[in-house]
Amino acid sequence: MEVLNDKEFEELAKDLLDAKLGTDLEIFKVGKDGGIDLRNSKNTENKYIVQVKHYVGSKFSNLISSLQEEKKKLQAILPKPKHYIVFTSLPLSPAETSNIKLLLEPFITSTDHIYGRKRVENLLSKNKDVERKYFKLWLTSTNVLKTVLHNAVFNNSEFYTEKIIQRVKHYVYTQNIDAAMKKLAENKFLIISGEPGVGKTTLAYMLVYQLLGDGFKLIYSDRSIKDAEQLLSNNPQEKQVVLIDDVLGSNLLELYQPVNTESKIVGFIEKFSLSKNKYLIFTSRTTLLNQANHQYEGLRRSGASVVSNYELKISDYTLFEKAKILYNHLYHGEISEIYAESFYSNRNYLKIIKHKNYYPRLIEFITTEQKFKISGYLNVENFIFDSLTNPDEIWRFAFENQLSRPEQLLLETVFSFGDGSFNIDFIEEAFENRYQYEIEKGNTQRELNGFHNALKKLLDGFLKMEINPKSTEKLIQFINPSLADFLIKYIEKNQNEKYNIWASAVYIEQLKSTFAVLFSVDISIPSRRVKKYFSTFYDNMDTLDTIEENSSVAFKTIDFLFEFFKSVFPTNTSIVNRLLCRLIAERGKLDAWRLSSLLIDINLESIEEPINIVKDNWDEFFALIMDNIRYSGDFERLQELFREYDKDFGHYLEESNLRYDFHHTVTNLFEVQISEHDFYSEVDPADFDYYDDSTVERKLTEKIDQMYSDYISYANLDDYWDLLEPDYNINVSDIIYEYKSNLSADDYVYDGKEYLERSKESSKEDVEEKIHRLFRR
Structure with missing residues (x-):
């Protein structure tokens, strides 16, 4: 019951009592209800009058106090209700139910007209369609x-x-x-x-x-x-x-x-x-x-x-849906009455709902009282509407006025890693490098235990920390994506902050996520500063690391270099030479398709020294690519590399005696792809009614052979078929056995239809009238 707000609970009461009593109760419109939440007067005026009290987590004494006030209103109702019902989410003992009956006599003549939490839950269990209607x-x-x-x-x-x-x-x-x-x-x-x-x-x-x-x-x-x-x-x-x-x-x-x-x-x-x-x-x-x-x-x-x-x-979102989103955040939020009042006074809720910048994330922001407390605003209404008009300004004020320099640096460090959550150890190391850089530049002074103090301050308000269920490592990320949206704009406008992130990066991923052209259209480097950035990159290149275990740092670095500084290669070939030599020495994990592309680009750019390094170490680069092939298309790109350097691919395989290694790589990759194939779509259950297992096995074997042929063609390896005769190890009998084991007479298919038939709002009330009723207190 606690997931419903008071108005939703009122609607639930109507639906359950309609089903129980066989009636059609009316929900009162905006205005003083006179002690009535629901009423039925179709044939007999005031035949049923219902008082709904949503008192989750409250005390029985609070309910009694409220009902005492309602009894005063009942005295004025004419004609007197034939049946008066109390419907509450509060659990009631038999003694408490009797106390309510005594309090509300003569309007309540039987405890059957008092519904506490257990009776409500019992009604729900008998009306599954009503329960399903209330998704929450x-x-x-x-x-x-x-x-x-x-x-x-x-x-x-x-x-x-x-x-x-x-x-x-x-x-x-x-x-x-x-x-x-x-x-x-x-x-x-x-x-x-x-x-x-x-x-x-x-x-x-x-x-x-x-x-x-x-x-x-x-x-x-x-x-x-x-x-x-x-x-x-x-x-x-x-x-x-x-x-x-x-x-x-x-x-x-x-x-x-x-x-x-x-x-x-x-x-x-x-x-x-x-x-x-x-x-x-x-x-x-x-x-x-x-x-x-x-x-x-x-x-x-x-x-x-x-x-x-x-x-x-x-x-x-309809206007009323926007209203319900705002109301839910106010009703279920941990905010004070004084803070909430600013949303109700002068019908501010309607102004918020109609605001051109209305977004659910912004609604969450302005209904979080803690955000107001750190905003610097003294007036809640100003905070609300300034947030809606210019949401970045709220983060800006907190960032510039409420945070210490180490806290600002930690947020920028988290931002530099991009989307997702990242290991706290990576964040701490990158932060410490940025912190030390700022200290050496005279921009700040070191504080004792800077990282952990900054993290402690930022948790919950700006950052959140979670545990990776697979490794138990601690992961850090922004508490709200709007903070990253703000930092994009903030850093783009602040050239010093932008450069300092670049100059102090520990991991190549920080540069890729923040600056790479393919990723970002927001964080740019002015053309007049490209040489300065390149010089800094050159100086720091040998110290860059990667957050991915066993990955080649040299590969990621040269990949980033070609993407970001391709125009400077003709006059700065030494950096490419160094990285190519490191690439061979590291032998780490990399992207085979991308490496082939980089080597092709080097030849297309006619950069003599790097071209000679590639040619002189051809066997090493070939082996590196072969070790990292993961997709059939990688073979096609590899052949393009051979053509670009005027080398015969088939002849090379024969002469270098690598045909067996090549065949092994091709076959292994096919076996991996086959292991992921959905063979259930290749088998008709009716086949087992007409054929024995051996016939089905033969049909599957023929299918796999055809798939291998298609795989070779897709990889553009048809010219080397004599080197690639089928030699894969795929147990078709196991596939058939697993299929038959999982075969079910009831071939269940979920189509989601039951969710497509949702009850629509039947009320013809004016939308704004419905909104005012929703926010009635």
Whole structure:
């Protein structure tokens, strides 16, 4: 009951009592109710009058005091009610129920007309359609919540009871969830896109909660598709939903490597189109989705980002839905009566709802009293409307006036790592380097235990810390994405802050996330300062590290260099030479497709010394690429590299005696792809009625042989077929056995239909009248 606000509880009372009494109760409009919340006077005037009291977590004495006031109002009602009902969320003992009856005599003649929490819950259990209508109530019911938690990610902090209840409390069931669920049911895949703060992640969680409550298992990732892909089951009977929040923010680099992305992102999406009980949900900022569609032909050609895109716009929210979002935040928020009064006085709530900058994230911001306390404002109304008019100014005031220099530096350090959450050890090391840099430049003085004191101050108000369920490592991220939005604008305008981030970076990822052209259209470097930035990069290059274990720092550095400073290569070849030599020596993990592309670019730029290094170390570069091939398209790019350097690929394989290593790499990659293939879509259950297992096995074997042939063609390796005769190790018998083990007579298909038939608001009241009633106190 605690997830409902008082007006929602009143509506619940109406629906349950309508079902119980076989009547149609009327909810009173705005104005003094005279002791009436619900009434039925259809045939007999004041046949039923209902007083609704939502008293979750309150005391019985408070309820009694309130009812004493209501009794005074009852004296004035004419004609006297035939039946007077008290409906409350407060648990009532038999003695307390009797006390209420005595208090309200002669209006209440029987304790049957007193509904405490247990009786309300009993009515709900007998009216499942009513419970399902109240999504928040259904979701947080004991059995459903247990199912949600059981099917979610173990130890993922986003799926603890408290977080789910807190999130659901503030949620308003809007038309968006019906439309989004319909599109998900139709396509098995959904991209929820929208501007920052519009409610993309909240909508995604509500869809996921519904699916979890209906028995789906969740695969959740906020970092990579690969992590989610490893957990996806090939069993068509296993119900799974995959959620990757801000997918393009986390995987944008891959969008600029078309072969990789086609195999990874588009290939991952395509897995769901044929799966019966598998659903995929992405969220993405609109700007990133548009950027990806423009730059990435594979994603655009697939049509997935258009057909399955649900663009969440603030204009999609009705005025009344906006009102309910604001009301929920006021009702369930931990704010004082004095603070709340500023939203009610002069009907400010209506001005807020109609404001051109209304966004759910901003509503969360202005209804958090703590944000007002650190804002520097003395007047709550000024804080509210200035926040709506120019939300960046609120963060700006707190950043510039409320935070110490170490605290500012820590926020900028977290920002430099980009989207997502990051290991506290990486953050601390990067912070300490920035802190020391500022001290040496005379910009600040060292404070004792600077990092931990700054972190302690920033936690909850600016940052949040969570535990990675897989490794128990502590992860740091912004408490609200709007803070990152502010810092983008703040740092872009502040050239000193921008340069100091660049000059003090410890990890190459800090430079990529903050400055790389492919990632950011907001943080730019003025052309007149490019030489200064390059000189600093050159000086710091050998000290840069990476946050990815076993990855090649040299590769990431040269990749960033080609992206950011390509124009300076003809006159600064020494930096490329050094990195190429380091690349060979490190032998770390890297992107094979991208390395081939970099070596091609070096030749196209006609940079003599680096070209000679590549040629002189051809075997080493070839081996490095072969060690890191992960996608069939990598082979095609490798052949382009050979052609660019006027080398015969087939002849090289023969002469260098690498044909066996090459064959092994090609075969292994095919086996990996086959292991991820959904063979259930290749088998018809009816086959087992007409054929024995050996016949089905032969059909599957022929299918796999054809897939290998297609794989070779896709990788553009047909000319080397004599080197690549099929030698893969795939046990078709095991595939058939697993299929038959999971085969079910009841081939369940979830289509989401039950969510598409939601009851619509039947009230014809004027919208503003409904809003005023909602905020009536």
